[in-house]
Amino acid sequence: MLAGERLAEGYHMYKDVVDDTGPLSSGTYWIIHLIFGKSLTAFRILAALVILFQVTYINSLFIRYKSFEENTYIPAAIMVVLFHLSYDFLTLSPALMGSTFILLALGQLFSQTVLQKEGSDSVLLVGVFGGIAACFHFPLVVFLPFLVVSGIIVSGFTFNQFVLALVGYILPIILCGLYYFWIDALPEFIFEYFLATRIIEVYQHVRLEDTIFLFALPVSLAFIGYFVGLWFKQITVNQQKQRQLIFIFLLFAIGSVFLTNRRTPYQWIILLPALTYFINQIFIYLTQKKVLQVFVFVFFLGVPLVGYSWYIFQNSSGRLDSYSVVYQEKHQIANGKKILVLGDDIAYYKEASLGTSYLNSKLSNRILKDFDDFADMAAVYQEFFSEKPDIIFDQEGVFAGLIERVPLLGDLYKKESPGIYLLR
Structure with missing residues (x-):
């Protein structure tokens, strides 16, 4: 979908x-x-x-x-x-x-x-x-x-x-x-x-x-x-x-x-x-x-x-939780917004839309964690700057590492709570 x-x-x-x-x-x-x-x-x-x-x-x-x-x-x-x-x-x-x-x-x-x-x-x-x-x-x-x-x-x-x-x-x-x-x-x-x-x-x-x-x-x-x-x-x-x-x-x-x-x-x-x-x-x-x-x-x-x-x-x-998309009250924060989920809990997308190209988190990590490739880092910043997802759910600490490497991303987003970043 x-x-x-x-x-x-x-x-x-x-x-x-x-x-x-x-x-x-x-x-x-x-x-x-x-x-x-x-x-x-x-x-x-x-x-x-x-x-x-x-x-x-x-x-x-x-x-x-x-x-x-x-x-x-x-x-x-x-x-x-x-x-x-x-x-x-x-x-x-x-x-x-x-x-x-x-x-x-x-x-x-x-x-x-x-x-x-x-x-x-x-x-x-x-x-x-x-x-x-x-x-x-x-x-x-x-x-x-x-x-x-x-x-x-x-x-x-x-x-x-x-x-x-x-x-x-x-x-x-x-x-x-x-x-x-x-x-x-x-x-x-x-x-x-x-x-x-x-x-x-x-x-x-x-x-x-x-x-x-x-x-x-x-x-x-x-x-x-x-x-x-x-x-x-x-x-x-x-x-x-x-x-x-x-x-x-x-x-x-x-x-x-x-x-x-x-x-x-x-x-x-x-x-x-x-x-x-x-x-x-x-x-x-x-x-x-x-x-x-x-x-x-x-x-x-x-x-x-x-x-x-x-x-x-x-x-x-409880094994079904690792397979099915379980929509809960905590996921309602994303309703009607453009978001990015960096992790496996994709239930946030149920009432939201994808804010960047990084749909598959495991495939995306090869780009988002490639800190030694300056071309990749520049492309990542450009994408976040142009699309500006409203909320980023950083379930694996990937975005936190990006902010350390690309400080300009810290000017775009503020940390609302552990693993959740809001667009300023």
């Missing part, structure tokens, strides 16, 4: 907004702010539409290419339940938007696998969709080797098709780079988006143990579904290729999580198509009614129950 609001004011991502949100994601948030303003309801409705598209697309994909002998809507029902595993699956995150284009690329690979097309259109689209996904959410860049491996091993790409898919993949990234080169922000784009995700400190919003608890049940069911498909059903050659494709997809989806700098459940949203495929095999191939009824209850009741109980436990233990 803050990135979209800042861009709607006429600023540019990376050049005037220090953050690592993907260029296409930030562009989407910019359009949303232009149309709906700072509306959480709009985010939820749009997220629901994206989820509806994904659910419909994956189900139609399995029907169109006869992934299973029976054409049913069970995969759609399974994926809807999986989306309710965690509440942050239902928000319009870059991971959700990027995974949509990974699904579209997967659909083009399915067409190559099943129909053995020789046309170049679907091969090109495989790369283009993958490149667009990487421009929405950086960790999805890991699907470049997935497209290569699955395209060559499973879909049987020729060398020319491989090159065409690679060109299609690079094209969206090159176009984004060309735009930021045009506005003189290419170095910032390269560092903040492509490099910062592995350089800056990782945000540990959710512990690894909590994530394992959350995904233990659906992953176990997917594991069971995989072996059910192996033992209880003879499948066609095309279906075997699709299974191989989904299995490779699952491996790379897990790998993408290790490129994230925010440890949150929504980063795992890319696993849902593969989990849907394997869990569906339980309900399609098992014929024993009593056993099937057990799995129906375990999945359709167990998965939402796990997600809900996880949320209750996180909230009651």
Whole structure:
């Protein structure tokens, strides 16, 4: 929301907004702010539409290419339940938007696998969709080797098709780079988006143990579904290729999580198509009614129950406070003002707007703490002097260090209380 609001004011991502949100994601948030303003309801409705598209697309994909002998809507029902595993699956995150284009690329690979097309259109689209996904959410860049491996091993790409898919993949990234080169922000784009995700400190919003608890049940069911498909059903050659494709997809989806700098459940949203495929095999191939009824209850009741109980436990233990934006009475001091928060408590922005380009505090620290670079210090002073945020919330002592190094900032701001500076 803050990135979209800042861009709607006429600023540019990376050049005037220090953050690592993907260029296409930030562009989407910019359009949303232009149309709906700072509306959480709009985010939820749009997220629901994206989820509806994904659910419909994956189900139609399995029907169109006869992934299973029976054409049913069970995969759609399974994926809807999986989306309710965690509440942050239902928000319009870059991971959700990027995974949509990974699904579209997967659909083009399915067409190559099943129909053995020789046309170049679907091969090109495989790369283009993958490149667009990487421009929405950086960790999805890991699907470049997935497209290569699955395209060559499973879909049987020729060398020319491989090159065409690679060109299609690079094209969206090159176009984004060309735009930021045009506005003189290419170095910032390269560092903040492509490099910062592995350089800056990782945000540990959710512990690894909590994530394992959350995904233990659906992953176990997917594991069971995989072996059910192996033992209880003879499948066609095309279906075997699709299974191989989904299995490779699952491996790379897990790998993408290790490129994230925010440890949150929504980063795992890319696993849902593969989990849907394997869990569906339980309900399609098992014929024993009593056993099937057990799995129906375990999945359709167990998965939402796990997600809900996880949320209750996180909230009651206070762990949710490190992840959610908790708006309290103390944050009302910022209402209606332009502010800057140098720290993790960004609830001050709920009824306020961003006063400078330093949105991501950890990324901003590389500039604000670079006291040996006089050019950086001059640029920092110039930005504070031109934008003059009404209040600065210095939660990590960064601004206090700036005032010592740049005394002119002390003439602009007075210390109201520990960690709070007001514009004179």
